[in-house]
Amino acid sequence: MSSDTPEHPQHGEVLLTMRGVVIDGFADERWHEIIRGVDLTLHKGEVLGLIGESGAGKSTLGLAAMGFARPGCRISGGEIVFDGIDLVAASERRKQRLRGSRIAYVAQSAAAAFNPAHTLLEQTVEATLRHGLRGRAEAEADARALYAAMDLPDPEHIGDRFPHQVSGGQLQRAMTAMAMAARPDLIIFDEPTTALDVTTQVNVLAAMRRAIEQFDTAAIYITHDLAVVAQMADRIKVLRYGEEVEEAPTEEMLRAPKHPYTRSLWAVRSLQKPGQTSSDLVLEIDGVTAAYGTVDVLHDVSIGLPRGKTVALVGESGSGKSTAARVVTGLLPPRRGEVRFDGTALPADLKGRTKEQKRRIQMIYQMADTAMNPRQTVREIIGRPIAFYHGLRGREVERRVERLLEQIELDGSFADRLPGELSGGQKQRICIARALAAEPEVIICDEVTSALDQIVQEGILKLLMRLQEDHGLSYIFITHDIATVEAIADEVVVMLEGRVVEQGLKEEIFAPPHPEYTELLLSSVPEMEAGWLERAIARRQGGAVADRLAEGGRDLPSPG
Amino acid sequence: MHPVVSIMLQRLALGLMTLFFVSIIIFMAIEMLPGDFTQAVLGQAATEETVAAFRRELGLDQPAYIRYFDWVGGVLQGDFGTSFSGRASSGVDRSREVVDLIGPRLANTLFLAGMTAVIAVPLALLLGITAALWRGSLYDRAVNATTLSTISMPEFFVAYILILFLGSLYPVFPSLANVSADTPFWERVYRCALPAMTLTLVIVAHMMRMTRAAIINLLASPYIEMARLKGLSATRVILFHALPNAWAPIVNVIAFNLAYLIVGVVVVEVVFVYPGIGQLMVDAVTTRDIPVVQACALIFAATYILLNLLADIISIVTNPRLLHPR
Numbered sequence: 001m002s003s004d005t006p007e008h009p010q011h012g013e014v015l016l017t018m019r020g021v022v023i024d025g026f027a028d029e030r031w032h033e034i035i036r037g038v039d040l041t042l043h044k045g046e047v048l049g050l051i052g053e054s055g056a057g058k059s060t061l062g063l064a065a066m067g068f069a070r071p072g073c074r075i076s077g078g079e080i081v082f083d084g085i086d087l088v089a090a091s092e093r094r095k096q097r098l099r100g101s102r103i104a105y106v107a108q109s110a111a112a113a114f115n116p117a118h119t120l121l122e123q124t125v126e127a128t129l130r131h132g133l134r135g136r137a138e139a140e141a142d143a144r145a146l147y148a149a150m151d152l153p154d155p156e157h158i159g160d161r162f163p164h165q166v167s168g169g170q171l172q173r174a175m176t177a178m179a180m181a182a183r184p185d186l187i188i189f190d191e192p193t194t195a196l197d198v199t200t201q202v203n204v205l206a207a208m209r210r211a212i213e214q215f216d217t218a219a220i221y222i223t224h225d226l227a228v229v230a231q232m233a234d235r236i237k238v239l240r241y242g243e244e245v246e247e248a249p250t251e252e253m254l255r256a257p258k259h260p261y262t263r264s265l266w267a268v269r270s271l272q273k274p275g276q277t278s279s280d281l282v283l284e285i286d287g288v289t290a291a292y293g294t295v296d297v298l299h300d301v302s303i304g305l306p307r308g309k310t311v312a313l314v315g316e317s318g319s320g321k322s323t324a325a326r327v328v329t330g331l332l333p334p335r336r337g338e339v340r341f342d343g344t345a346l347p348a349d350l351k352g353r354t355k356e357q358k359r360r361i362q363m364i365y366q367m368a369d370t371a372m373n374p375r376q377t378v379r380e381i382i383g384r385p386i387a388f389y390h391g392l393r394g395r396e397v398e399r400r401v402e403r404l405l406e407q408i409e410l411d412g413s414f415a416d417r418l419p420g421e422l423s424g425g426q427k428q429r430i431c432i433a434r435a436l437a438a439e440p441e442v443i444i445c446d447e448v449t450s451a452l453d454q455i456v457q458e459g460i461l462k463l464l465m466r467l468q469e470d471h472g473l474s475y476i477f478i479t480h481d482i483a484t485v486e487a488i489a490d491e492v493v494v495m496l497e498g499r500v501v502e503q504g505l506k507e508e509i510f511a512p513p514h515p516e517y518t519e520l521l522l523s524s525v526p527e528m529e530a531g532w533l534e535r536a537i538a539r540r541q542g543g544a545v546a547d548r549l550a551e552g553g554r555d556l557p558s559p560g
Numbered sequence: 561m562h563p564v565v566s567i568m569l570q571r572l573a574l575g576l577m578t579l580f581f582v583s584i585i586i587f588m589a590i591e592m593l594p595g596d597f598t599q600a601v602l603g604q605a606a607t608e609e610t611v612a613a614f615r616r617e618l619g620l621d622q623p624a625y626i627r628y629f630d631w632v633g634g635v636l637q638g639d640f641g642t643s644f645s646g647r648a649s650s651g652v653d654r655s656r657e658v659v660d661l662i663g664p665r666l667a668n669t670l671f672l673a674g675m676t677a678v679i680a681v682p683l684a685l686l687l688g689i690t691a692a693l694w695r696g697s698l699y700d701r702a703v704n705a706t707t708l709s710t711i712s713m714p715e716f717f718v719a720y721i722l723i724l725f726l727g728s729l730y731p732v733f734p735s736l737a738n739v740s741a742d743t744p745f746w747e748r749v750y751r752c753a754l755p756a757m758t759l760t761l762v763i764v765a766h767m768m769r770m771t772r773a774a775i776i777n778l779l780a781s782p783y784i785e786m787a788r789l790k791g792l793s794a795t796r797v798i799l800f801h802a803l804p805n806a807w808a809p810i811v812n813v814i815a816f817n818l819a820y821l822i823v824g825v826v827v828v829e830v831v832f833v834y835p836g837i838g839q840l841m842v843d844a845v846t847t848r849d850i851p852v853v854q855a856c857a858l859i860f861a862a863t864y865i866l867l868n869l870l871a872d873i874i875s876i877v878t879n880p881r882l883l884h885p886r
Contacts, residue, residue, distance in 0.1 A: 063789075070785070096793065097791060099788075099791030108782075109782060112781070112783065113783050113785075115786075117805050117880055118804070130791070131791060162880045162884050164881050
């Protein structure tokens with residue numbers, strides 16, 4: 001398979017066929033169709049990308065390729081044939097013999113999918129041993145060779161570590177090695193890089209693709225990220241509401257998507273606004289050094305937020321973005337430096353701040369789910385800050401709640417709902433309304449769109465931009481997603497290991513030349529064109545920061 | 561120092577501190593008990609002088625805090641004082657050391673508790689694991705229903721039923737568990753069979769249900785799904801992937817039930833006329849034998865604290881994040 005020309009690769013015989021597969025899920029006391037009659041054909045050594053929003057049934061379909069239905073689901077129709085074996089009719093024993101030996105699975109969150117109680121090596125060789133494919137010594141030697149093939153540092157000994165002792169990127173590679181251990185004919189990759197930082201993702205993607213090419217393994221690659229699937233798949237199938245929208249060879253799909261839904265998936269990335277700046281700073285973080293315990297996690301950080309503008313804090317996890325937000329809100333008093341609001345220093349500790357000072361800075365969180373009390377209605381959730389900050393009650397609060405719901409484009413009937421009765425996007429809108437209820441001047445948005453689907457993300461970003469126009473709000477927007485930055489930011493602050501790498505107007509930051517880390521971060525964002533992965537990897541060779549981030553130094557602490 | 565060691569030392573210190581506070585509470589609670597040993601012994605007719613003299617002899621005329629420190633000071637040296645009983649108004653002193661009184665009784669209690677634990681804990685684990693493995697099956701429901709009904713019946717009732725069937729109708733085991741210090745080991749086991757069975761029936765349900773629940777709780781974890789997708793058998797998934805992560809809640813319930821075997825078995829002791837520590841304490845309370853009551857209460861408290869400490873340590877040791885820090 002040539003990586004530069006993924007269109008119409010010549011693959012061998014058919015490995016897996018699905019015909020009219022129907023899968024039901026049990027919810028609200030009855031069975032619903034999750035997958036409504038999907039056909040799928042996969043040849044030996046071929047990679048099929050499955051994309052769609054969450055809830056489209058991608059994972060369910062992927063698992064069905066192993067003859068597996070999650071608890072509460074059942075395969076109720078159609079046929080699934082793997083290499084001549086009918087997986088719908090096959091006995092559980094027969095399917096068990098296939099799983100882990102001829103069909104393997106790579107899960108979304110390696111951190112959760114590795115058993116915390118056993119070492120990596122133990123888990124890597126488990127399937128091969130249990131299926132009686134190899135002896136222990138041979139299996140362990142092979143696992144070490146696979147670790148090396150997956151570019152894991154210290155492949156001889158990393159297997160002796162427990163899952164919590166290695167980084168997320170390393171775990172994801174170890175899981176691919178685990179899937180490869182039995183040299184399966186087919187691997188199901190279920191969103192394997194979604195939980196990783198972009199800079200880590202590139203390396204993991206490259207290692208995965210090298211492995212499936214080397215062993216000529218067929219794969220179903222499930223993701224919601226088009227750019228990622230473009231790098232991995234020979235063909236792409238788009239799913240929506242459990243049905244196929246369209247399927248085409250990757251290049252054709254990227255060049256000319258036929259279905260309007262597919263085109264709408266592409267369109268999200270075009271949301272963009274020109275960056276503007278102003279010298280009137282509403283909020284200044286000045287020379288802040290902050291620590292958790294005795295470990296400094298922010299080092300002399302200075303960031304300015306122009307009034308009515310959006311400053312995006314970007315960087316990978318652990319770079320100090322959220323810590324900076326905690327300093328601003330007063331949750332984490334800094335060891336040195338200060339935060340100024342309208343030119344006056346704010347008390348470092350939240351307890352020292354007046355109600356008025358608190359009111360002017362509000363926060364919206366990544367997980368709208370956990371940021372709301374599940375037992376309170378939307379009316380109570382939004383009504384609380386209205387009563388608290390503005391001392392209103394009764395009818396007055398009612399009217400404010402209604403107006404706020406209107407502003408976030410939900411109708412008044414939502415006031416009586418509980419968070420559990422809302423979709424992900426609606427929940428985040430309620431959180432925005434709650435922040436808005438205080439009538440703040442600054443809102444800190446901490447990864448507010450990261451947990452949402454592309455199309456929903458677009459809606460939330462547009463809402464935030466409109467509210468900024470209407471109310472003159474200033475945002476500190478924390479994100480690791482460059483596309484989101486493109487969409488909403490005026491200024492960008494790049495952070496690395498608790499330090500500010502650079503701050504400036506978005507266009508300036510995104511235009512070369514870049515400091516090395518910014519370059520690495522920007523070049524790690526997958527692009528929707530074939531061959532991007534190779535170029536990104538090639539570009540990375542030799543950079544000092546890339547070397548430092550190449551996991552050997554950073555992620556694997558010395559034993560002891 | 562390995563973090564596990566320092567956590568253990570911390571827990572140990574915390575346990576000792578708890579024990580210290582408990583000793584204060586025990587002492588104050590007994591202070592507040594109505595009635596007085598001297599009056600109980602000397603009767604209503606005693607003159608005020610005799611009562612005062614007797615009180616002086618027992619040290620009851622001292623202020624409470626002094627008596628507390630005397631008591632704790634003695635306990636720290638292994639001296640639990642002298643029992644009040646055996647003293648009479650006649651002046652004849654046949655009183656015995658508390659340690660000598662409690663010693664053999666405690667040994668009996670520990671023997672019965674140990675014997676029950678050896679049967680009940682493995683049985684509960686086995687039932688719990690198999691019930692989790694075949695959850696929803698007839699077996700699972702049968703085990704749940706049986707253990708639930710045995711735990712719902714009062715202990716004395718379970719005891720009498722066992723006596724009726726295994727002691728009386730089909731006399732396999734003796735109905736009375738009268739043992740003494742020189743009873744040989746197997747004879748002791750034989751005589752303790754019925755009380756041990758009663759206690760087993762009482763405590764198995766709790767431990768078995770926790771084992772089942774702790775395992776089932778983990779079955780929704782991604783790593784369990786991963787294990788299934790590796791084609792492992794259901795037994796392997798439960799024993800190798802779920803159980804090692806389920807120990808913490810299970811050992812806590814086991815510790816709780818073992819503590820119950822030592823401190824809560826007075827009813828069973830009475831039914832089988834077993835000379836354990838529970839009966840001793842009840843007798844001491846009725847005769848207002850304060851040193852014995854205090855010593856028993858302290859031993860019970862120490863048992864709870866020790867077993868919970870042990871459970872904590874096992875939970876820590878079975879947690880790979882603590883055992884193998886980064």
